[in-house]
Amino acid sequence: MVTNTRFGIIGGGALGGLYGCLLAKAGYEVHFLLHSDVDHVRRHGWKVETPLGDFELADVLVHASAESMPPCDVTVVALKTTQNGILAELLPKPTSQGGRVLVLQNGLDIERDSAAVVGPERVLGGCCFLCSNKVGPGHVRHLDHGRILLGDYHPSGEQVSQHALAICDDLVHAGIDAKVVADLATARWKKLIWNIPFNGLSVALNASTDELMDNPESCALARSLMKEVHQAAAACGSVMSGRVIETTLEVTREMVPYDSSMRLDYLNHRPMEVEAIFGNPIRAAIERGCEMPRVQVLYRQLLFLNQQRLASRIAAQ
């Protein structure tokens, strides 16, 4: 049953656009806070291509500023983590009546910036497994997958909060493959086992995931990076089976040729999410006395590349 939960979606990219549209299509009240697409979506609505069935959405509730948003029950943070600096401006209005924040971002401990605004007990995080691209203004192409593993940012004991369960129900009603997890941190570390080697190497070596898997050197390098992440996760309390590394490699080998989000950002001259995906896990592990020397090499290489891109962009202006 569709409840009267009111959603705010902060960010109209491939992820926020897709999930927001699925919720709106299901009958939920969804308010989009958009930046570059605001006029286009206001006039023409959304266009969504998805294996769930293509659809268009007219009469969308669109906002150019957080100030015009109503108080929402759930405010979904669907920005890149590189934009987290503006959350302090964007979140207060839609969360003004005590609603929850659901952070659908990549990386580790990226809920911290939202928690600094609304308090950690009101924050949930979602780990998304989604192949979706923004192909034009107001136009999302969802290719594959779409699962969200969501959980409380600061869980109280083993218990999953009622809020997490309720939000998950809403997402499932909208046709989204959502699932509540008691241990969000472990879900995030598990995703990092893929993200750290394949986001990092795809940029550092300018290669797609299938090129990385086909070459024995890059494949061995990916495996050695995964081992470090696996150990770091355990040091941080997220103990995973040793099988997770080989399983992740097998799944990657079977994937359709796929460009990681970080590679797409790099190729499109956007800032990469280096701190969320590399810096935060490295620092979390060091706090527990665990070093990831190989991951650190990739981290510094990506920071270098990020800074070179930024410098050349400034020079071009």
Added chain:
Amino acid sequence: MVTNTRFGIIGGGALGGLYGCLLAKAGYEVHFLLHSDVDHVRRHGWKVETPLGDFELADVLVHASAESMPPCDVTVVALKTTQNGILAELLPKPTSQGGRVLVLQNGLDIERDSAAVVGPERVLGGCCFLCSNKVGPGHVRHLDHGRILLGDYHPSGEQVSQHALAICDDLVHAGIDAKVVADLATARWKKLIWNIPFNGLSVALNASTDELMDNPESCALARSLMKEVHQAAAACGSVMSGRVIETTLEVTREMVPYDSSMRLDYLNHRPMEVEAIFGNPIRAAIERGCEMPRVQVLYRQLLFLNQQRLASRIAAQ
């Protein structure tokens, strides 16, 4: 005094061309074994630009095949290490009367391939500090430096061989800044402290040495790689002062903007000397129980890039 030492120079690149020409100019009998330049040099001789004084060299003793070379007292191996597979064909003729082999190549234990042909006791190695480019057929542009630290490949105790001293004298007579060292391995490790970070990162990050030094992330990464090489060297018996790392960084900061030999190879679609500069030191250290995890990341990245280049070159044929 110029002796009657007869030199054979295997390879007419920026290094073999320069040193061979300086020896010939000084009056030594020098036989060049050339590949692509053989006709040009036979007809037009060598042209050498150097801070020591530009000169041209006519009537050069040029060979297109090792079979036409006479027995030489000193056969200088001035090929890239990636070509060492052909030394078994090239060395027997010029060394047939018991002459010595002087290996002027980059990396660690790269004398092994020459030693396999003539025996280790007849092999010397030289560690070159040279900025020199091949700018056209038979045309060498020597920019800066030129020192050779040479020593016996298999030293007998602390003593430097008479052969090493005699060859050094000849080089010095030809105006070359040559010096005999008792411990060739340590000289090679010391050079690797520069070569491993700056050859490797200049390719992996597509950057010149000044760009790498100017960025705090790549500079910190270079330092962490240097520390691993420093420790590995010590594990292999080449103990160096801890100051060598900061000194090398300072010297690099003061360098004119400079492309490492590996970057030039990469940019010019030539195979890179990955095994000589990375693989051999990594394996030598592992044999002594010392891992270099950061260096291994760079090693595998370079192997990947080398193989991708090779694959695209084959595909283009």
